[in-house]
Amino acid sequence: MSEVRVNISGDSMWPTFPDGSQFFLKPCPFEELSVGDVVLAQHPFHSTVRIVKRIQIIQDQTVFLVGDNPDPLASEDSHNFGAVHHEAILGRCEPIQE
Amino acid sequence: MAHIDMLVLNPRIMEDTPFTLIEASAHCDGPCGVYDPASARVAGEAVQSMTKKMLALEYPQVFSSESMASYLNTMSRYAAIKEEEAQKCKKELLVLWTDFFKPMHLEAHPELHDTFWQAAKLCSACKVEVSAQHAQELMDAIESIHNMFWAVKGREVPWIRAS
Numbered sequence: 001m002s003e004v005r006v007n008i009s010g011d012s013m014w015p016t017f018p019d020g021s022q023f024f025l026k027p028c029p030f031e032e033l034s035v036g037d038v039v040l041a042q043h044p045f046h047s048t049v050r051i052v053k054r055i056q057i058i059q060d061q062t063v064f065l066v067g068d069n070p071d072p073l074a075s076e077d078s079h080n081f082g083a084v085h086h087e088a089i090l091g092r093c094e095p096i097q098e
Numbered sequence: 099m100a101h102i103d104m105l106v107l108n109p110r111i112m113e114d115t116p117f118t119l120i121e122a123s124a125h126c127d128g129p130c131g132v133y134d135p136a137s138a139r140v141a142g143e144a145v146q147s148m149t150k151k152m153l154a155l156e157y158p159q160v161f162s163s164e165s166m167a168s169y170l171n172t173m174s175r176y177a178a179i180k181e182e183e184a185q186k187c188k189k190e191l192l193v194l195w196t197d198f199f200k201p202m203h204l205e206a207h208p209e210l211h212d213t214f215w216q217a218a219k220l221c222s223a224c225k226v227e228v229s230a231q232h233a234q235e236l237m238d239a240i241e242s243i244h245n246m247f248w249a250v251k252g253r254e255v256p257w258i259r260a261s
Contacts, residue, residue: 003117010124014202017124025120040122052122067124071200076125 006040006093008052012067012075013038017052023093030086033058038093041065044081052093053077061086133198135244141187142240143261145224146233148180153230181225187236188221194243199250207246213239 004025011019017038025040033039035055041063043049053065053075062083067075078084155173158165195214204210217239223232241257248255 004120005117006120006122008122008124011200011202012124014200018202019124022119040120043123050120050122052124069200069202073197074200 004091005096006052012069012077013052013054014069014074016068022096023052024096025091026094028089028092030061030089033063033086033089033092039063039065040090040093041084042088042090044084044088050090051076057083059083063089133194133247135190135194135240135247138187138190138194139237139240139244140260141183141190142233142236143259144183145180145187145221146230146237147261148176148183149224149228149230149233152176152180152228180228184221184225187240188218191217191221191240191243194247198247203246203250206249209242210246213242213246217243 006023006025008017008019008021008023013021017023023038028037028039033055035058037055038052039055041051041053043051051065053067055063056066056078057064063086064078064083066077066079069075072079152173155169155176158169191214195211195218199210199214217236220232220236220239223229224236237259244255244257
């Protein structure tokens, strides 16, 4: 399979990752995910929407995802839709070194 | 963990690049697409219009109970509308300031906070005064906010007035 990149659309990960930032998407078993990882996840309420967020809490089989933007209104994340099941995590986003 | 090759990919981008690109949303929860400073502008125009009407209203030439009642009724209605619209304008501005604009917008518009602060104060001033100067300054501030707002949205929207 060819290399897979993720393109961020929106400002919820600002200032760390502004609109238009790109990552490599790497498959990652749930057991290897850590707090602080940036991940691509399936939106729990919208089947066609994938989101990029940072893991804040891992508890049992769920993951609490948050945006980096310090404005509490700038990110739709687990503060709005709650923690997501680990199966919603599609992979870990890793920096592109170019 | 889902498999990456099961994801729905963006075919347009795939044609042009040696890799597969997935679009991911990093948006906010609010209704980003429906904010518009026009609502504040309409309220601001009403404030300015009522201010002008109050200043232009002439004292009745014939003094009588009936003429005074009409004069006071008209002036009171102008004042009531001015106060109501000034409060509405302030509310619309505060929603834009606190909900639409985000910290990253300060990079391109460092004057943003001061502009909104002054605009909100002008709403209050126009509410308690009958000042043509402050009404015009309020409209000027709303025009500045209009320009910042549409610059952030990446669109050229001309400043227009209904009156």
